[in-house]
Amino acid sequence: MPENVSSLIAVRDVKVHFPLDSVGSLGRLLGRPPARVVKAIDGVTLDIQPGKTLGLVGESGCGKSTLGRAILQLVRPTAGRIFFKGTELTGLNARQLQQMRRRMQMVFQDPYASLNPRMTVGDIIAEPIEIFEPLRGEALRRRVQELMRTVSLNPAFVKRYPHEFSGGQRQRIGIARALAVGPEFIVADEPIAALDVSIQAQILNLLSQLRRELGLTTLFISHDLRAVRHISDRVAVMYLGKLVEVADSHEIYRRPLHPYTQALISAVPVPDPAVEKTRRRIVLTGDVPSPINPPTGCRFHTRCPYAQERCRAEEPPLVDTGGGHQAACFLLEEVSSGGAARDSAA
Amino acid sequence: MQTPVEPTSTALAPESFELVRGTSLWQDARRRLVKNKLAVASAIVFSVILLAVLVGPAIIANTWGYTYDMTNSEVVYQPPSAAHWFGTDQLGRDILVRSLIGGQISLLVAVVASVVSLLIGVTYGAISGYLGGKVDEAMMRFVDILYSLPDIFLIIVLLAFFSKDLIVLFAMLGAISWLTMARIVRGQVLSIKNREFVEAARAIGVSTPKIIFRHIVPNTLGPVIVYTTLTIPSVMLTEAFLSFLGLGVQPPLSSWGTLVQEGVGAISVYPWHLIFPGLMMTVTLFSLNFLGDGLRDALDPQARAD
Numbered sequence: 001m002p003e004n005v006s007s008l009i010a011v012r013d014v015k016v017h018f019p020l021d022s023v024g025s026l027g028r029l030l031g032r033p034p035a036r037v038v039k040a041i042d043g044v045t046l047d048i049q050p051g052k053t054l055g056l057v058g059e060s061g062c063g064k065s066t067l068g069r070a071i072l073q074l075v076r077p078t079a080g081r082i083f084f085k086g087t088e089l090t091g092l093n094a095r096q097l098q099q100m101r102r103r104m105q106m107v108f109q110d111p112y113a114s115l116n117p118r119m120t121v122g123d124i125i126a127e128p129i130e131i132f133e134p135l136r137g138e139a140l141r142r143r144v145q146e147l148m149r150t151v152s153l154n155p156a157f158v159k160r161y162p163h164e165f166s167g168g169q170r171q172r173i174g175i176a177r178a179l180a181v182g183p184e185f186i187v188a189d190e191p192i193a194a195l196d197v198s199i200q201a202q203i204l205n206l207l208s209q210l211r212r213e214l215g216l217t218t219l220f221i222s223h224d225l226r227a228v229r230h231i232s233d234r235v236a237v238m239y240l241g242k243l244v245e246v247a248d249s250h251e252i253y254r255r256p257l258h259p260y261t262q263a264l265i266s267a268v269p270v271p272d273p274a275v276e277k278t279r280r281r282i283v284l285t286g287d288v289p290s291p292i293n294p295p296t297g298c299r300f301h302t303r304c305p306y307a308q309e310r311c312r313a314e315e316p317p318l319v320d321t322g323g324g325h326q327a328a329c330f331l332l333e334e335v336s337s338g339g340a341a342r343d344s345a346a
Numbered sequence: 347m348q349t350p351v352e353p354t355s356t357a358l359a360p361e362s363f364e365l366v367r368g369t370s371l372w373q374d375a376r377r378r379l380v381k382n383k384l385a386v387a388s389a390i391v392f393s394v395i396l397l398a399v400l401v402g403p404a405i406i407a408n409t410w411g412y413t414y415d416m417t418n419s420e421v422v423y424q425p426p427s428a429a430h431w432f433g434t435d436q437l438g439r440d441i442l443v444r445s446l447i448g449g450q451i452s453l454l455v456a457v458v459a460s461v462v463s464l465l466i467g468v469t470y471g472a473i474s475g476y477l478g479g480k481v482d483e484a485m486m487r488f489v490d491i492l493y494s495l496p497d498i499f500l501i502i503v504l505l506a507f508f509s510k511d512l513i514v515l516f517a518m519l520g521a522i523s524w525l526t527m528a529r530i531v532r533g534q535v536l537s538i539k540n541r542e543f544v545e546a547a548r549a550i551g552v553s554t555p556k557i558i559f560r561h562i563v564p565n566t567l568g569p570v571i572v573y574t575t576l577t578i579p580s581v582m583l584t585e586a587f588l589s590f591l592g593l594g595v596q597p598p599l600s601s602w603g604t605l606v607q608e609g610v611g612a613i614s615v616y617p618w619h620l621i622f623p624g625l626m627m628t629v630t631l632f633s634l635n636f637l638g639d640g641l642r643d644a645l646d647p648q649a650r651a652d
Contacts, residue, residue, distance in 0.1 A: 101549065108546055114546045115546075
């Protein structure tokens, strides 16, 4: 499939499988393949338009972080192709890829783990600049302090070490590092999940402000549906290594089509006691099946309240239902009418 | 949350304007080490021994005119006295000078072996651990093979075969001393390479050698330093053992091992011949071990809550 020219990021049928069993010393030397694999991502196709933010949501372990890492080639996909402005990242060698890194960066989940404890804040932020630009000495330091100001950190702290900062401040350091070389695309992997609630809003607002000012394209990975709603133009929902629904942000919250999306959205509390009392929750039973041995057919059928024979046998494709609202379900009509019927009953 | 700003006296800052200096993990570790009295005492004792061993022989040569290989048949087996503080041996040589020279040799052997173990062990272990997969598998199996060789036996054979040369001894002790270091570093690297800051470095575009030596190795240095301070005494013991067998340092040059060996023969009649060099060696080993323990406690990353 040729790449979509208008997309900044185009993901085409990407799979990421991790070997599970140790094949043993001898087996590894002989290159013997492992018996079982974890199918972290099993065929994902996705586009991100320039300047837009795509929110990627899903339960823990559904593969959303892996997808973010696969796009940045931190994890090499097992199959499929990934394009950045028409350049196929999956076909680049290490040197070419290294040059592309300037244009795409990442903000990590855990600000306590993502900063090298032996480096000063100044060195951490300066590192990407030193790789891609000839700035040194005084000019470099001025640039670093300018970046610190951009993310509302006191520039006098350049000589401090990460352990002397709070979680929110560390995340700002991580953001400054990601922005240091002026990337076009940022993967934010649960950037607020490890922070206190009071700090989450600050970081979220900082991200959205920077995105607006710098015209960044963003993949915002989160399991916090409210945060995603706040920041995203478009939302993709992932379940067990596959996308189940992709739609514009306002559309997906107003009219979720896939039963899994409906359940997720129904679980978000509403900050209004009157509404909260009458709110209907769809409670899913059972656990997420193992990605080592995913269910046949639709992967959600084991927990889906609408599942039928066909769902167990066939895998539903992700189809456009109109207006760029894509969903992967055979029973879209039933599900939406069923949802409507229950809504009126409620 | 702000930790209070500490004015540090070691202001090496070349910056032209006021900066808030941070406390690095090293500075934290040093503070913890200074609080450990046993470790500080050991450091002082070891420094005194080191100083004595380095400058002592020259001072004695100037004051009394004794050197380590100067024999004097008139003062054979003298007990400790004002002229010979540690007494003399069967050839009338001053045992104090011989102990100090012996200390030089013993420490030199230990330092050479430690430097080899640092250079080869850390590099080898870090590369093996970071690259992983087949490379790691092959590199570590090579270490296993060297490990499985009976090293003392090998050294004995080689020393007997070549010459009883100090260089050969150094090379052999160096060759076996890096194996454990490589394993320790590899284990550390395995746990560190999956930390997010390493992935962050990859995402930034940092090259692999830079990731290994700038991001990973500095974070393994705690255990490396501790292991090095414990390698020094163990190599000294191996050298003493070889010298005791007559395979290490050859007379008239001395090491603590050869002195102890000579002393053992005369233990019932001339105990000072054994006691003084033995004591020096024991005190050195003790102080290095205590210092190593103190360093381990000070550098323990678990001591910090974050």
